[in-house]
Amino acid sequence: MNFFMSMIRKSAIWGSGLAVLLSLSAPVWAVDNPEADRQLIGYEAKEELAALERVNFSGVEPNFPSGFFDGLRSKIESFGDYRNLRIEVVAYTGSEQLTTAERAEFGDSANLSSLRAESVREEIASRTDFPNARLESRGAGEGSGDFAEVNIFYDAPQYRSIDTSSSGVSANDYDSAREALAKTEEDEEDTTLEDALNAVDENYSLLKENSVDLQYSYNMSYSSSDSLVLDTDTTSGQVVVTGVTRDGRLTHTNSISMSYGLSDNLTLGVAIPLVSTSTLGDSISEDGVGDMSVSMRWQPFPVRPGKANMTLSSSVGLPTGTSPYDIDINNTLPTGSGLYSLGFSANVNKLIDPIVAYGSVSYSQAFEDDGFSQQRGSRVLEGIKPGGTFGYSFGMGYALTYGVSMNMGFSHSFGSDSELEFTDETFESFGGHAARFNIGAGFRTSPGTVLSVNLAMGLTRESPDFVVGFYIPFSVEGFKSYFGGDGE
Secondary structure, eight states, X not given: OOHHHHHHHHHHHHHHHHHHHHXXXXXXXXXXXXXXXXXXXXXXXXXXXXXXOOEEEETTEEEOOTTHHHHHHHHHHHTSOOTTEEEEEEEEESOOOOOHHHHHHHOTTOOHHHHHHHHHHHHHHHHOOXXXXXXXXXXXXXXXXXXXXXXXXXXXXXXXXXXXXXXXOOHHHXXXXXXXXXXXXXXXXXHHHHHHHHTTOGGGOOOOXXXXXXXXXXXXXXXXXXXXXXEEOTTTOOEEEEEEEEEEEEEEEEEEEEEEEEETTXXXXXXXXXXXXXXXXXXXXXXXXXXXXXXXXXXXXXXXXXXXXXXXXXXXXXXXXXXTTSSOTTTOOOSSOSSOEEEEEEEEEEEETTEEEEEEEEEEEEOOBOOOOEEETTEEEEEEEOOOEEEEEEEEEEEOSSSEEEEEEEXXXXXXXXXXXXXXXXXXXXXXXEEEEEEEEEEEEETXXXXXXXXXXXXXXXXXXXXXXXXXXXXXXXXXHHTTOOOO
C-alpha cells in the first residue's frame, strides 16, 4: 500500500497522540494551531463539497469508471488548502448474503458492503496523494445494487482549551495517546515488512491486474580456484608439485526486466541480462547478452491475515548468450549456459510479529544438446545431458523503520550428475553443492519504490566467492507521477 497514503490515513491519530505526549514536558508544543491555548481534538462535518461518479463491483473488486482518478484529483486540488477535507467511501450491496467462496475467504460474519468500501478506499489510497486529507470508508448494507459512492466533505476543526501553566494532561489522556500511537506503529509494520519481503525475491510478490513494473538489477560475482602445478622429477621419475596457480573470474550482470499483472493473482515477466565477464588480470574477457528468461508467478490462494501466503512460479531459460560449447575454451569466455531450461518453485511467507519469515523449494532442468563439436584437450565434446538441480532457501526480514528493512537467509542447491559425450566415450560430471549466506537491506526512495541491496557469500567450492548487487523497480504509474503525468 502506498506509504504516504498510509501516513495520511493515520495523521489525525499521530497528531493527537503526539500532542498529548509532548505536552507532558512542554505544553505549548501540544497546540495544533497557531494559538498557544488550544489543541485540536477532532473535526465536525460541515458541508458536502463534491460527489464523484459511482464505482461498481465485480465481486469485491471495484471497477472504477474511466477518468475517475483524474476527476478526483481535479476536485481536490480545486479547493486549494485541503487539510480539512475528508474523502468518504460508502458502499452498498444488492444482498449482504455471502457466497460460498466469500464465506470461505472472509468468514461467516463478514460484512460484504464494508469489505467493498474498504477495497475502494485502499485503491484510492494507493493511487492518490493528498497530504492531510482524511480518507474514510463504511458499509451501508443492502441498497438498490452493488456500488459505492465517493463524496468529498469539508470538516471544521474542533479545539479545546489547554492549561499552559501546567501539563493539563490526565492519565486517561496519556493512555489514549499511547494506544493511538501503538495502533499506528502496527500499521507501519504491515507496510515495511512487506517491503522487507519484496527486497528478498520478486517471486514472493505479484502485481495488480493490468499493472506494469520495470526493474533494473546489477550483480557482481567473483569465483576463484587454485590449481596445482605438477612436474616430473628427472632423478626419481616421480610427479612432484612445483607450485600453485590461482584462477579467478569476475562477472558483471546488468538486467532489465518487465512484469505485467495479467490478473491480481497472476504476473508474467521477461528479463534480459547484459553480461561482462573476465578472467583474473583481464587476460580473457567477453561482453554480450546473457540468457533471457520468461517467467510466470501465480498465487493460488487469496491472502488471509495471520495465515501463510504462497506463490508458485515457473520460468523458461533461453540460450541467447554465448554458449560455453561453441567457443574456444582457451581464448573465449561464455556469457550464457548454451541450453534451454525449465524451472519451478514454491514460495511461502508468513508474518510472525515482528518479522516476516520466508522459504522456498525449487527444481530446474536444462535440456540436452548434441548439436556441437568442441575440442577439449585431446578429446572432442559432442553432446551433454545435464542433470536436474534441486534447491531450497529460507530466511527472515525485519522492518527497522518506515523506510529501512533488513533481511538475511540461506540458500542451497544440489545437482544430479551430468553426462558429457565425447567422440569415443562418455563421462559423468559430479553435480556438486552450492550454498550461500545472504544478507540484504531495503531502502524506500519514494512512496512506491524500494532500493534493495544484497551481499551473498559462498559456503562451498561450487559457489561464487561472493556476489554483491542491487535491485530497484520502477512502476509505470511511478514514472507518470514523477514526470507530472496523470494516471487514470
